[in-house]
Amino acid sequence: MEFNPKIMAFLCKWCSYTGADLAGTSRMEYKPNVHAIRVMCSGRIEPTFVLKAFRQGADGVLICGCHPGDCHYQEGNYKCLRRFHLLKRYVKQMGIEPERIKLEWISASEGKQYAELINSFTQTITELGPCHIKETMEVLT
Amino acid sequence: MAEEKQKIKMAVYWGAACGGCCVSVLDVHEALFDVIAAADLVFWPIALDTKYQDVEDMPDGFIDLTLYNGAVRNSENEHIAKLLRQKSKILVAYGSCSHMGGIPGLANFSTKEEIFDRVYHDTESTVNTDRILPQTEFEVEEGILSLPEFYNDVRTLADVVDVDYFMPGCPPQTARLVEVFTAIVTGAELPPPGSVIGAGNKAQCDECSRKKTENKGVKKFNRPWEVVDDGETCFLEQGILCMGPATRTGCDFRCIQGNAPCKGCYGPTPDSTDPGAKMMSAIASVIDEKEPEAIDKVLDDLVDPAGYFYRYSLPSSYIRRKMS
Numbered sequence: 001m002e003f004n005p006k007i008m009a010f011l012c013k014w015c016s017y018t019g020a021d022l023a024g025t026s027r028m029e030y031k032p033n034v035h036a037i038r039v040m041c042s043g044r045i046e047p048t049f050v051l052k053a054f055r056q057g058a059d060g061v062l063i064c065g066c067h068p069g070d071c072h073y074q075e076g077n078y079k080c081l082r083r084f085h086l087l088k089r090y091v092k093q094m095g096i097e098p099e100r101i102k103l104e105w106i107s108a109s110e111g112k113q114y115a116e117l118i119n120s121f122t123q124t125i126t127e128l129g130p131c132h133i134k135e136t137m138e139v140l141t
Numbered sequence: 142m143a144e145e146k147q148k149i150k151m152a153v154y155w156g157a158a159c160g161g162c163c164v165s166v167l168d169v170h171e172a173l174f175d176v177i178a179a180a181d182l183v184f185w186p187i188a189l190d191t192k193y194q195d196v197e198d199m200p201d202g203f204i205d206l207t208l209y210n211g212a213v214r215n216s217e218n219e220h221i222a223k224l225l226r227q228k229s230k231i232l233v234a235y236g237s238c239s240h241m242g243g244i245p246g247l248a249n250f251s252t253k254e255e256i257f258d259r260v261y262h263d264t265e266s267t268v269n270t271d272r273i274l275p276q277t278e279f280e281v282e283e284g285i286l287s288l289p290e291f292y293n294d295v296r297t298l299a300d301v302v303d304v305d306y307f308m309p310g311c312p313p314q315t316a317r318l319v320e321v322f323t324a325i326v327t328g329a330e331l332p333p334p335g336s337v338i339g340a341g342n343k344a345q346c347d348e349c350s351r352k353k354t355e356n357k358g359v360k361k362f363n364r365p366w367e368v369v370d371d372g373e374t375c376f377l378e379q380g381i382l383c384m385g386p387a388t389r390t391g392c393d394f395r396c397i398q399g400n401a402p403c404k405g406c407y408g409p410t411p412d413s414t415d416p417g418a419k420m421m422s423a424i425a426s427v428i429d430e431k432e433p434e435a436i437d438k439v440l441d442d443l444v445d446p447a448g449y450f451y452r453y454s455l456p457s458s459y460i461r462r463k464m465s
Contacts, residue, residue, distance in 0.1 A: 046419070048459070083425040093446065094464060095463045
């Protein structure tokens with residue numbers, strides 16, 4: 001059976017979710033693999049959310065926020081950027097491909113870019129194959 | 142001897158542990174006489190010569206209070222954990238190892254095979270040309286000798302049996318033990334099962350005596366020896382990693398008082414499930430850089446993020462072992 005990845009996307013309310021909304025209202029077609037969750041700011045996205053998503057069976061996690069300098073709360077997206085860089089190092093150490101986590105800036109007007117991002121990220125994850133985190137949660141004795 | 146009858150029965154056991162938790166029980170010093178006056182120690186391998194068979198012969202629920210310290214690393218740890226669960230009214234996961242996996246839990250970065258290769262073949266002082274490895278059973282003239290099976294994964298006590306209470310710490314503060322012990326002996330009302338006891342509900346930083354400013358900004362992380370600590374300023378503000386933001390209180394700041402940063406042995410605050418992830422969140426927030434390259438350069442100072450952030454909690458975290 002063809003592998004259909006599950007992807008979690010955390011989108012900031014002010015830019016990225018609105019951008020995704022624009023992609024929808026503009027009737028752009030893009031891959032249906034992404035489950036979007038709206039958060040108030042990309043700075044709200046804690047590493048815990050990402051790890052929990054993987055633990056519960058996500059194959060990839062996408063994080064989107066406002067472009068640097070455009071954050072509705074001034075600094076939130078920079079916090080997100082730093083966490084993302086640290087988180088990538090951590091997951092790499094745990095034997096998970098860091099490419100499974102992606103951070104992109106999507107503004108409210110970038111519906112097209114959002115649709116393209118979803119397509120390319122879905123492609124990346126499809127090529128990587130299923131994430132096996134869930135299986136390794138079973139205890140090996 | 143009516144008084145005698147009111148004594149509670151208590152057991153202390155070590156799984157995959159260093160022995161420090163058992164010593165922390167002994168650290169009650171002369172109050173040990175009060176402990177003995179209030180409790181019969183029916184099983185305590187570090188101090189008493191009780192055999193496993195003696196425990197097996199006890200009726201179910203015979204022991205009032207069991208402090209199980211140490212992680213579950215092999216079949217012996219698991220067997221005794223299950224046995225003690227059956228024989229105890231209150232089972233306490235005592236110390237970081239049984240609470241979250243602790244230092245032995247760091248073995249989840251390796252597989253059983255890698256550990257055996259290192260220990261029985263590759264260590265510089267080992268000559269093992271026949272590649273002999275421990276067997277769980279071995280036949281000799283007198284019969285079959287057996288050894289516990291070494292598991293691939295280190296687990297917490299709660300992964301194996303139902304645990305009534307968790308007492309964090311590496312080792313738990315003896316003062317906290319005395320408080321908990323007194324509460325149980327005097328029949329005080331206990332918190333609901335599954336609670337963390339003998340610890341505070343706040344983060345270390347909330348009650349830390351070191352001076353903090355609002356504007357934390359770190360451009361370089363230092364090893365403690367790279368900085369001349371002034372003894373007053375927040376460690377994080379001096380660029381020294383400190384687990385304070387993501388760690389519970391209850392330890393009476395033993396490390397901080399000794400001018401050492403917090404290592405995180407008391408585990409996550411009540412609102413967090415994964416202490417390492419919480420810490421990553423906090424650390425990333427204090428980095429005072431905005432460009433990806435500059436951020437990466439600061440992060441290069443953290444040589445072992447997973448090992449540092451999950452020093453005591455790897456087996457209880459979301460990604461509880463390295464994927465092979």
